[in-house]
Amino acid sequence: MERRKRASHGVEARSADLLAWYDRHRRVLPWRAAPGERADPYRVWLSEIMLQQTTIKAVVPYFARFTARWPNVHALAAASLGDVLKLWAGLGYYARARHLHACAKAVVERHGGSFPQSERELAALPGIGPYTAAAIAAIAFDAPAAAVDGNAERVVARLFALKDELPAAKAEVRRLTKALVPAERAGDFAQALMDLGATICTPKTPACVLCPWMRACAARRRGDPETFPVKAPKKQGRLRRGAAFVLLRSDGFVLLRTRPPTGLLGGMSEVPTTRWMPDFAGGTELAPRLRGTEPKWRRRTGVVTHVFTHFPLELVVYTAEVAPPAAAPDGTRWVALAELADEALPNLMRKVLAHALG
Ligand code: SF4
Known part of the structure; x- marks a missing residue:
């Protein structure tokens, strides 16, 4: 009992440390709500779809053009697919644009233009996989969902010095992340984890001395954080x-x-x-x-x-x-x-x- 209490205290302390770091160092992003403001689910969703497989730098001008032309989900649902593809051209992974358009229509037709709040209902919409559903639920609605993108995956694998190989260990990373999500400010926690991975716990040279989890981190204690996450060798397709x-x-x-x-x-x-x-x-x-x-x-x-x-x-x-x-x-x-x-x-x-x- 005493051990369980100590463990849960440890988890709470980690979440609190990360949130305190986030309050000081959060990145300002065009789709992100200002501190204390509610995020717009449409902008959260649009940015999450655009950011799949793509860098923030590449997404920013596309996000600006999309939101200027279609400021809400009703406007996007009423657009033609051809126009959506034209504005998406150059951003790559074009199935995303087709799904984006289908999703806007589904939100209007099935949900009267309001994004559903649960991960389950979000994941039933076109183009929204488990990660995106969790990210929207957490960031837009503060639901205690574990949004594990590549950045979060790396941070959590290092925090626990997870020896299992990715992608097989994805479920375990998700379980570990879920246990860290605080009851309050789940959206900030999700974004904090993404920011930590993007700015401090970077793939090649993590800046552990600046990290709010420096003391707690098992990979840092081992002295080889950059060797995590352990990855199965990639199979490259034939030319x-x-x-x-x-x-x-x-x-x-x-x-x-x-x-x-x-x-x-x-x-x-x-x-x-x-x-x-x-x-x-x-x-x-x-x-x-x-x-x-x-x-x-x-x-x-x-x-x-x-x-x-x-x-x-x-x-x-x-x-x-x-x-x-x-x-x-x-x-x-x-x-x-x-x-x-x-x-x-x-x-x-x-x-x-x-x-x-x-
Ligand atoms: S201490 Fe270093 S390796 Fe561990 S989470 Fe922080 S930046 Fe990443």
Whole structure:
């Protein structure tokens, strides 16, 4: 009994130490409520979706553009998916944009435009996984949820010098984090853990002397905090190759098409490409065919490289120019070069066009 009491006192002291640190060192972020103010669930949700797999620096301008154009969930739900994809273009992981739009609609249709407060109901919405549901529940509604992002995962693994490998140890990290969440200020606690991981308990050189958990931290006591979390070796996908065809019309147009609505880069714009395969051999046999004219393809020197989550990609780029009025083949369209900025072009395609037109 005495031991349990001491343990719970230890947990409370850790939470209190972290919150006291947060009160002094919290980061000011555009989506974050000022101290003592209630967070706007729409802004919390939008920022959490944008931040998945992406840095804060990259997200800030996108967040500003989205909230200026669609200041609330009703406005976003009423937008077209095409417009959402266009504003998202360049931020990557485009399934997030499609889910974002579907989620806005679901919040309006199922919940009258108010985000539900429980993790369970949040997790039932499109694009909201267990982490995001916990983060929204904690930050927007102060629910005692364990929001374990990569930063929090690293801090907690070090605090307990967890020897089990990630990702298998994720459930254990979650359990340990959950036990640390205080009954009050759960939202601040979640954000404090994220801030601690982002600014002090960094992957390579944790600044343990500045850390509110310096005394409590088991990894710091061992003297090798940077070796945590222990990670299973990553499997990298095989390199895939393909060709991209940049067809220009001499009056200032380029041939584009829209990718299928789901799957990799779903719904985004692209120049025609071959399939991307490990054993791609090159050539223009699969280049788009135009009725009445035969484009003369020239291969640009060099390749465009891009790394997706599951595989790296290498594209050779062919260019050709035809005279107007060349009819666009089925499933493609001519887009004015001056209007390319309005297209939902993923980073890969921006690189391809820069390579072709540079
Ligand atoms: S003491 Fe060091 S390793 Fe431990 S949580 Fe703090 S910064 Fe991270």
